[in-house]
Amino acid sequence: MKKISILSLALIFSISIHSYAQNSALEFGIIAGGNYSKFTPNFEVNGREYGDYQRKSGFYLGGFLNKRISEKFYFHPELHFALRRTDFLIKGVEITGHEVGSIVLDFETNITESVIAVPLIMRYYFTGSYYVDAGPQAGFIIDRDEKLENDPIEQPGNQEVITDYDYDNFDLGLNLGTGYNLTEDLIINGRYFFGIVERDNSIKSSVFSLGLEYKL
Numbered sequence: 001m002k003k004i005s006i007l008s009l010a011l012i013f014s015i016s017i018h019s020y021a022q023n024s025a026l027e028f029g030i031i032a033g034g035n036y037s038k039f040t041p042n043f044e045v046n047g048r049e050y051g052d053y054q055r056k057s058g059f060y061l062g063g064f065l066n067k068r069i070s071e072k073f074y075f076h077p078e079l080h081f082a083l084r085r086t087d088f089l090i091k092g093v094e095i096t097g098h099e100v101g102s103i104v105l106d107f108e109t110n111i112t113e114s115v116i117a118v119p120l121i122m123r124y125y126f127t128g129s130y131y132v133d134a135g136p137q138a139g140f141i142i143d144r145d146e147k148l149e150n151d152p153i154e155q156p157g158n159q160e161v162i163t164d165y166d167y168d169n170f171d172l173g174l175n176l177g178t179g180y181n182l183t184e185d186l187i188i189n190g191r192y193f194f195g196i197v198e199r200d201n202s203i204k205s206s207v208f209s210l211g212l213e214y215k216l
Contacts, residue, residue: 027066033211034059037084039203056085076121084113114143119175129181137193139171168199187213
């Protein structure tokens with residue numbers, strides 16, 4: 001009897017969720033694409049620039065909900081995993097020593113972050129297919145590592161990946177973007193995310209992304 005009651009409640013719950021999704025025009029889907037990221041601003045001391053961040057490519061994938069608010073407005077929250085990468089380049093470091101005298105070298109470090117991102121997007125359709133996006137985004141950095149890619153002093157094959165250091169693991173910023181419905185279920189989307197809070201007392205995120213959305 002108890003099993004029958006549980007099955008009945010589960011069936012009623014499923015029917016209610018399905019009915020709510022139909023009545024509220026709630027849509028589900030998956031998203032995936034590439035990103036092109038860096039940190040800002042460049043590293044400066046007393047107004048002098050010592051190093052700069054350079055964009056590198058990464059990717060993101062996840063899912064979304066799409067809730068119709070009015071004829072042209074939609075609430076479009078997302079949840080995705082993103083791999084973001086950037087290079088930090090220090091040019092013209094002068095090294096002096098008894099054996100080499102004085103030489104000028106460049107150092108390059110690759111930074112990789114794994115991020116769980118939660119964009120809360122409002123979408124406005126100008127036409128039946130063309131739209132613009134805007135909204136806040138919270139990010140949770142679950143992993144970060146740095147690898148010295150170019151160290152002229154280090155012996156070949158001794159690249160060290162640094163992971164055991166403290167870093168701010170919360171990111172917050174704004175999204176601006178646009179897109180187009182290629183078909184009823186397939187959408188192309190381009191977006192720019194810029195951080196509004198400083199992390200590690202100096203850096204903010206800057207990410208361009210381009211991807212596809214598919215309604216299930």
